[in-house]
Amino acid sequence: MEAESVIKLRDITFRYGEKLVMDRFSLEIPARGLTALSGPSGCGKTTLLRMLAGLAEPESGTLTGVDPARTALLFQEDRLLPWRTAREQIADVLPRSRRGEVERWLAFAELTGEGEAYPAGLSGGMARRLALARCAALGGELLLLDEPFAGVDRTRAQRLLDRLRGLEVPIILATHQPQVLAACDRAIGLDGPPLERV
Amino acid sequence: MKRPLKILIPLAFWLLVWTLASWAVGRDLLLPGPVRVGERFLALAGTADLWLSVGATLGRVFLGLFWGALAGTALAFATHFSPWADRLISPAVRVVRATPVVSFILLVYLWVPREAIPWVIAGLMVLPVVWGALSAGLGNLDGKLLEMARAYRFSRIKTLRLIYLPALRPHFSAGLLTAFGLAWKSGVAAEVICPPVRAVGSRIQQARLGLETPDLFAWTLTIVVLSLTLEGLLRRGLEWRRKV
Numbered sequence: 001m002e003a004e005s006v007i008k009l010r011d012i013t014f015r016y017g018e019k020l021v022m023d024r025f026s027l028e029i030p031a032r033g034l035t036a037l038s039g040p041s042g043c044g045k046t047t048l049l050r051m052l053a054g055l056a057e058p059e060s061g062t063l064t065g066v067d068p069a070r071t072a073l074l075f076q077e078d079r080l081l082p083w084r085t086a087r088e089q090i091a092d093v094l095p096r097s098r099r100g101e102v103e104r105w106l107a108f109a110e111l112t113g114e115g116e117a118y119p120a121g122l123s124g125g126m127a128r129r130l131a132l133a134r135c136a137a138l139g140g141e142l143l144l145l146d147e148p149f150a151g152v153d154r155t156r157a158q159r160l161l162d163r164l165r166g167l168e169v170p171i172i173l174a175t176h177q178p179q180v181l182a183a184c185d186r187a188i189g190l191d192g193p194p195l196e197r198v
Numbered sequence: 199m200k201r202p203l204k205i206l207i208p209l210a211f212w213l214l215v216w217t218l219a220s221w222a223v224g225r226d227l228l229l230p231g232p233v234r235v236g237e238r239f240l241a242l243a244g245t246a247d248l249w250l251s252v253g254a255t256l257g258r259v260f261l262g263l264f265w266g267a268l269a270g271t272a273l274a275f276a277t278h279f280s281p282w283a284d285r286l287i288s289p290a291v292r293v294v295r296a297t298p299v300v301s302f303i304l305l306v307y308l309w310v311p312r313e314a315i316p317w318v319i320a321g322l323m324v325l326p327v328v329w330g331a332l333s334a335g336l337g338n339l340d341g342k343l344l345e346m347a348r349a350y351r352f353s354r355i356k357t358l359r360l361i362y363l364p365a366l367r368p369h370f371s372a373g374l375l376t377a378f379g380l381a382w383k384s385g386v387a388a389e390v391i392c393p394p395v396r397a398v399g400s401r402i403q404q405a406r407l408g409l410e411t412p413d414l415f416a417w418t419l420t421i422v423v424l425s426l427t428l429e430g431l432l433r434r435g436l437e438w439r440r441k442v
Contacts, residue, residue, distance in 0.1 A: 053349055054349075055345065055348075055349060069351075072350075073349050075342070075345075075346065075349075077342060079342055079343060079345075079346040081343065081360060081361065081364070083364040084360070092352075092356075092360060093350050134350075138350055138351075
């Protein structure tokens with residue numbers, strides 16, 4: 001993705017069933033560095049990330065500057081496979097030619113000694129870090145992270161954020177954590193539902 | 199209480215009840231005692247006929263189990279993914295499940311050779327059980343994991359291997375274990391009603407016609423021992439080895 005590119009949402013309307021989540025919502029997000037989305041729970045941050053990942057189709061409006069097939073979304077829940085070890089979870093998203101990177105991604109999430117652990121044997125914070133490492137390993141032109149540091153202690157979250165920045169991939173993340181917001185290059189405050197404008 | 203005692207005490211109790219009942223009846227023709235049945239069982243175990251009959255019955259039961267499980271699995275996937283297949287096939291499978299096995303035995307007798315009846319019947323009893331277990335498993339699949347697979351660009355084969363198969367395995371195992379017991383009972387029942395040349399069911403029928411009640415008990419004992427042993431082996435083989 002070019003350094004100057006911008007993700008543009010124009011007059012997007014979106015509903016979950018009867019609930020109006022976006023009402024002719026427009027927004028521009030620079031596709032570079034770390035961008036934080038903040039706002040109260042249920043305001044539409046998750047919906048926005050899912051839309052950028054191609055998992056939520058707007059009722060009307062246009063979305064440009066992002067190819068959903070080249071994004072990697074960290075879901076709000078860990079969504080780890082209960083029957084796969086930490087090492088396997090990462091290997092599962094890597095193409096055969098990149099399987100040698102598994103240990104690197106475990107180290108990225110500070111889970112080097114937990115390669116053979118199953119999700120049920122990990123703490124909430126460890127599982128979150130594993131899910132984050134899996135998403136980062138999948139990679140792409142844009143990382144979309146929904147509450148990436150939920151259950152992760154502050155100092156470790158800061159280290160992870162530094163490592164994410166080191167990937168040199170544009171990142172949009174939704175967070176409630178003030179220290180994460182402060183560490184990002186820009187923050188976009190959202191207020192909804194419905195999201196109308198910023 | 200130690201494990202051997204937990205098994206031996208009830209066994210001894212029921213053998214005692216059986217012995218007392220046999221004494222009270224006083225006629226081997228109606229109710230032979232455990233000692234007499236044990237003698238006949240050991241005598242039969244020394245003949246090639248028992249082992250050949252057991253082998254033939256086992257072959258039919260496992261053939262029925264195999265085709266029933268295969269068809270049940272295929273139909274479960276078809277009815278889960280295709281609304282039309284669901285509309286057409288699900289009611290038919292429910293009818294098969296609700297139909298008494300004897301009705302099927304007598305109907306199938308008209309359509310297939312006698313040697314094939316037991317495995318056809320065993321499979322017909324297995325199919326709805328496996329279909330039901332897998333349909334329930336498919337219905338309970340975690341949609342969020344499937345969405346993750348889509349978002350993370352898993353191929354269909356990979357999604358099948360990493361999500362469907364592990365998630366369905368406990369359902370399949372439970373269904374197959376239940377189906378195994380049914381395959382035995384229905385397969386042997388079919389052998390009794392439509393006796394093939396060599397089969398445990400045929401020997402049970404011969405013993406009944408010859409009023410050889412101790413033999414009838416001994417053949418039945420053979421089936422019970424085989425069924426319990428094989429079910430135990432199957433249970434171990436299918437054991438869910440998830441380490442969590």
